[in-house]
Amino acid sequence: MHRRDFLAASGLALGSGVLPTFLGRAIAAEELVSTIDVAVKKRLADAALNAARSAGASYCDVRVGRYLRQFVITREKNVENVVSTESTGVGVRVIADGAWGFSASNEMTVDAVANAAKLATAIAKANAKSQTAPVQLAPTPGVGEVSWRTPVKKNAMAVPLKEKVDLLLGVNAAATDAGASFVNSILFLVNEQKYFASSDGSYIDQDVHRIWAPLTVTAIDKATGKFRTREGLSAPMGMGFEYLDGAASGKFVSPNGVVNYGLSYDMKEDAIAAAKQAQAKLKAPTVKPGKYDLVLDPSHTWLTIHESVGHPLELDRVLGYEANYAGTSFVTLDKVKQRFQYGSPEVSIVADKTQYGSLGAVGYDDEGVKTKKWDLIRDGKLVDLEAIRDQAHIIGKSASDGCCYADNWANVQFQRMPNVSLEAGKKKQSVADMIAGVENGIYIIGDGSFSIDQQRYNAQFGGQLFYEIKNGKITQQIEDVAYQIRTPEFWNACVGVCDASDYRMGGSFFDGKGQPSQVSTVSHGSSTARFNGINVINTARSLG
Amino acid sequence: MSILTEEQARAILTKVVALSKADECTAQLTGSIDGNIRFALNNISTSGVITNSDLAVQVAFGKRVGTATINQFDDASLERAVRRAEDLARLAPENPEFVPAVAKQVYKPSPTFSAATAAIDPEYRAKVAGDSITACKAEKLIAAGFLQDGQSYVAFANSKGNFGYQRASSMDYTCTVRSEDGRGSGWVGRSLQDSSAFSASTDIRTGIRKASASVDARALEPGKYTVILEPAAAAGLISFMMNFFDARQADEGRSFLSKKGGGNKVGEQVYDPRVNFTADPWAPGAAVMPWDEEGLPREAMPIIKDGKIVNLNYSRYWAQKQGKRAVGSPGNLLMAGGTKSTADLIRGTERGILVSRTWYIRMVDPQTVLLTGLTRDGTFYIENGEIKYPVKNFRFNESPVIMLNNIDELGKPVRVAGDESSLVMMIPPMKLRDFTFTSLSDAV
Numbered sequence: 008m009h010r011r012d013f014l015a016a017s018g019l020a021l022g023s024g025v026l027p028t029f030l031g032r033a034i035a036a037e038e039l040v041s042t043i044d045v046a047v048k049k050r051l052a053d054a055a056l057n058a059a060r061s062a063g064a065s066y067c068d069v070r071v072g073r074y075l076r077q078f079v080i081t082r083e084k085n086v087e088n089v090v091s092t093e094s095t096g097v098g099v100r101v102i103a104d105g106a107w108g109f110s111a112s113n114e115m116t117v118d119a120v121a122n123a124a125k126l127a128t129a130i131a132k133a134n135a136k137s138q139t140a141p142v143q144l145a146p147t148p149g150v151g152e153v154s155w156r157t158p159v160k161k162n163a164m165a166v167p168l169k170e171k172v173d174l175l176l177g178v179n180a181a182a183t184d185a186g187a188s189f190v191n192s193i194l195f196l197v198n199e200q201k202y203f204a205s206s207d208g209s210y211i212d213q214d215v216h217r218i219w220a221p222l223t224v225t226a227i228d229k230a231t232g233k234f235r236t237r238e239g240l241s242a243p244m245g246m247g248f249e250y251l252d253g254a255a256s257g258k259f260v261s262p263n264g265v266v267n268y269g270l271s272y273d274m275k276e277d278a279i280a281a282a283k284q285a286q287a288k289l290k291a292p293t294v295k296p297g298k299y300d301l302v303l304d305p306s307h308t309w310l311t312i313h314e315s316v317g318h319p320l321e322l323d324r325v326l327g328y329e330a331n332y333a334g335t336s337f338v339t340l341d342k343v344k345q346r347f348q349y350g351s352p353e354v355s356i357v358a359d360k361t362q363y364g365s366l367g368a369v370g371y372d373d374e375g376v377k378t379k380k381w382d383l384i385r386d387g388k389l390v391d392l393e394a395i396r397d398q399a400h401i402i403g404k405s406a407s408d409g410c411c412y413a414d415n416w417a418n419v420q421f422q423r424m425p426n427v428s429l430e431a432g433k434k435k436q437s438v439a440d441m442i443a444g445v446e447n448g449i450y451i452i453g454d455g456s457f458s459i460d461q462q463r464y465n466a467q468f469g470g471q472l473f474y475e476i477k478n479g480k481i482t483q484q485i486e487d488v489a490y491q492i493r494t495p496e497f498w499n500a501c502v503g504v505c506d507a508s509d510y511r512m513g514g515s516f517f518d519g520k521g522q523p524s525q526v527s528t529v530s531h532g533s534s535t536a537r538f539n540g541i542n543v544i545n546t547a548r549s550l551g
Numbered sequence: 552m553s554i555l556t557e558e559q560a561r562a563i564l565t566k567v568v569a570l571s572k573a574d575e576c577t578a579q580l581t582g583s584i585d586g587n588i589r590f591a592l593n594n595i596s597t598s599g600v601i602t603n604s605d606l607a608v609q610v611a612f613g614k615r616v617g618t619a620t621i622n623q624f625d626d627a628s629l630e631r632a633v634r635r636a637e638d639l640a641r642l643a644p645e646n647p648e649f650v651p652a653v654a655k656q657v658y659k660p661s662p663t664f665s666a667a668t669a670a671i672d673p674e675y676r677a678k679v680a681g682d683s684i685t686a687c688k689a690e691k692l693i694a695a696g697f698l699q700d701g702q703s704y705v706a707f708a709n710s711k712g713n714f715g716y717q718r719a720s721s722m723d724y725t726c727t728v729r730s731e732d733g734r735g736s737g738w739v740g741r742s743l744q745d746s747s748a749f750s751a752s753t754d755i756r757t758g759i760r761k762a763s764a765s766v767d768a769r770a771l772e773p774g775k776y777t778v779i780l781e782p783a784a785a786a787g788l789i790s791f792m793m794n795f796f797d798a799r800q801a802d803e804g805r806s807f808l809s810k811k812g813g814g815n816k817v818g819e820q821v822y823d824p825r826v827n828f829t830a831d832p833w834a835p836g837a838a839v840m841p842w843d844e845e846g847l848p849r850e851a852m853p854i855i856k857d858g859k860i861v862n863l864n865y866s867r868y869w870a871q872k873q874g875k876r877a878v879g880s881p882g883n884l885l886m887a888g889g890t891k892s893t894a895d896l897i898r899g900t901e902r903g904i905l906v907s908r909t910w911y912i913r914m915v916d917p918q919t920v921l922l923t924g925l926t927r928d929g930t931f932y933i934e935n936g937e938i939k940y941p942v943k944n945f946r947f948n949e950s951p952v953i954m955l956n957n958i959d960e961l962g963k964p965v966r967v968a969g970d971e972s973s974l975v976m977m978i979p980p981m982k983l984r985d986f987t988f989t990s991l992s993d994a995v
Contacts, residue, residue: 130598330727331591549919
């Protein structure tokens with residue numbers, strides 16, 4: 008489930024108290040650039056590993072985490088909020104008597120961590136009594152002492168606050184000058200300093216960075232009471248502040264002049280375009296419902312991939328572990344064995360935890376497995392799922408896929424979606440080439456409304472910008488478009504994917520799963536793709 | 552340490568406020584003990600207890616605000632938190648929408664705490680999971696569920712002499728019951744402040760009945776139907792709509808409650824005259840804290856009366872700017888109804904569809920609050936006052952504003968928890984005309 012509101016998901020809008028509650032404690036911006044000494048983390052980890060072994064655990068892993076976030080929230084000429092937060096602590100997971108146990112503490116002392124390990128072992132032994140089959144952990148080689156860092160060029164946490172505020176207020180002024188009635192812009196920065204150690208002999212220190220710069224422009228026609236918004240076309244990324252450099256190499260200009268973005272974002276340019284396009288939306292004609300050939304920009308397709316491919320291929324959903332919340336899946340183990348025809352031969356979809364710039368990229372996952380890239384759908388046929396160490400044996404794998412994640416030291420790690428992406432087409436094909444071949448279609452840019460059932464069959468998606476295509480030409484901007492799909496039919500209606508020169512990623516900071524719910528971050532790449540004969544509905548209504 | 556008494560909390564807060572040299576200071580202590588148990592495939596999967604406590608300090612120098620939080624309460628730590636907040640405030644940009652701290656208030660306590668709920672222990676949780684699983688196993692069905700319970704307190708004080716303290720408790724139980732072949736699925740949810748009335752072995756029967764009865768669902772053509780939405784099904788649409796009862800959004804022209812030419816729709820007939828929404832922090836069984844996020848006292852007040860908009864939410868800044876009196880923003884939503892149960896509504900229905908639960912509701916068009924989402928875990932065709940057969944799930948595209956103009960009948964409100972809303976809600980089952988289903992889903 009992709010969360011609709013990051014403020015709600017982050018806790019900024021929750022609580023029944025007088026002051027807002029944050030993820031972790033608020034700290035000074037200067038503290039965002041510091042790290043905990045690796046030797047200290049190793050000492051804490053060894054205390055947990057030793058205590059768990061003495062208490063009778065057959066396996067133990069320890070995560071010493073420092074999770075940093077910074078939010079800068081603005082509207083028009085105002086800075087609404089600036090918050091920097093930190094959450095530190097240790098999570099200990101063990102296997103004892105064949106069952107899992109977990110415990111966590113925010114006290115960073117040898118004694119507290121050892122106690123957490125003993126408690127986790129006691130919980131595991133208690134759980135073992137009602138366990139029907141012992142945990143089977145796929146082997147993972149110990150890697151000794153290693154480290155990994157997101158390859159950032161400019162650590163966003165180290166950029167002075169004034170520079171961030173100036174950037175956002177400049178963006179807001181540009182949008183207002185271009186005719187926006189209102190504009191909200193936000194910077195949201197994340198740094199996960201994660202240290203993982205396990206009884207397999209791994210001590211892995213990772214420094215993971217992410218950045219997101221969403222904006223919303225609103226245009227209002229007071230006389231008619233009509234209003235329209237246009238969201239920014241950026242994506243959350245696994246990058247540093249260099250993502251906001253606005254480099255020419257990051258710009259992808261569509262045949263009708265809309266600028267889309269890859270590994271670099273020009274926020275001001277996009278805000279100006281958003282202001283103009285939001286005003287155009289107020290006057291755009293409404294769509295005639297019916298069947299259309301859809302040409303989907305990567306800034307849109309990521310969310311369709313996320314909902315209709317990423318989620319149904321999660322093994323825990325396939326097995327039924329998420330039945331009460333996120334749901335199950337139309338995909339079954341039999342469908343994998345039978346190489347189910349998930350899509351047309353144009354459709355090859357890969358999972359990849361190593362991709363540069365992606366939100367899911369790490370060196371090792373949260374159970375110490377070295378990350379990799381693997382096929383999920385090859386030439387339209389379903390070939391694999393997403394599995395972690397205690398699930399691998401269920402689908403006959405000898406190793407985990409390396410997609411285990413916990414959103415905090417205090418939460419237990421579990422299977423999460425890796426980056427799942429549609430491979431670029433092998434034949435040379437530009438967006439202009441693709442549109443030239445469409446007789447009656449709609450070109451959709453940006454993600455909008457999204458909803459899918461609990462088994463991932465029936466989905467409906469909107470977008471930010473819709474353009475009518477007639478006889479190979481983009482004719483006009485239109486409004487009130489949403490398309491409805493049945494997952495396998497939709498992917499089998501894919502008749503073409505543009506080549507790698509058009510490849511870009513979109514993604515989410517807030518993919519929710521589990522009870523209690525945890526969020527995860529994930530990217531989805533694609534090139535512009537065409538889907539024939541898709542059902543489009545008109546979403547305009549009248550309140551009388 | 553996680554649940555402090557009023558005296559303990561007051562002593563710490565008084566010390567913190569006195570330490571600050573800023574123009575004003577607000578300090579808040581919160582503490583909670585939350586327990587949970589999760590089960591799936593008829594086995595317990597995870598369980599845990601999380602204790603937490605925090606002190607947040609917010610200070611202001613003029614219009615510059617700084618906040619710091621800490622989870623240690625010795626004198627040195629308290630002083631460090633105050634100084635850190637002061638340092639941050641000095642560096643912060645001026646907030647032109649700054650409103651000074653709330654003046655001294657008198658809060659009337661609300662019954663948010665139940666000793667029975669606070670006493671829930673690991674054995675109780677294991678029994679809830681066990682009762683659910685045992686009953687399902689006996690019927691050859693598969694249970695996946697979650698019980699979450701908690702107790703907490705909030706205490707705050709500021710340099711203007713304001714002070715508040717109150718404890719709270721809550722529990723939420725949900726269970727999805729599926730047939731072994733995956734062709735049937737049912738659900739039950741129970742949200743309570745006082746757990747004494749809860750019995751998993753009774754409630755699970757609802758999930759079991761729906762799972763068994765939903766096998767072999769038939770496909771009906773999408774279109775406009777008379778529907779009976781059970782309270783949990785209606786709550787998702789209604790709570791979504793309440794996000795747009797913000798006065799500033801309406802006044803700025805970007806809400807369905809904005810008026811053509813400017814201003815908002817307070818006083819206008821927007822819904823069927825039978826629609827009545829109120830907020831009341833002291834409502835029995837649905838009580839919430841007597842203050843809102845900013846410490847403003849909440850009041851018992853109408854939101855929609857006889858279908859007309861009566862009150863929108865004003866932030867303190869927007870109230871000041873518009874010359875309105877700022878009132879605490881509601882923490883609950885009480886929708887009035889009648890006396891009939893869902894079963895009574897079914898008995899009075901010639902032809903219609905019963906919707907047990909709605910899922911993945913998202914905004915399609917904020918101009919009309921058009922929402923899309925799906926039915927799940929028990930959708931049935933009703934004919935001549937009886938459930939005739941299960942039907943396949945539908946996707947709907949419907950606006951709660953239009954839906955609440957198409958009322959046939961309202962039943963007796965019950966307490967429900969929103970999947971994605973923090974509001975405590977009392978919502979009736981409702982029989983509605985012309986509810987718009989736009990496609991079928993194969994999902995069970």
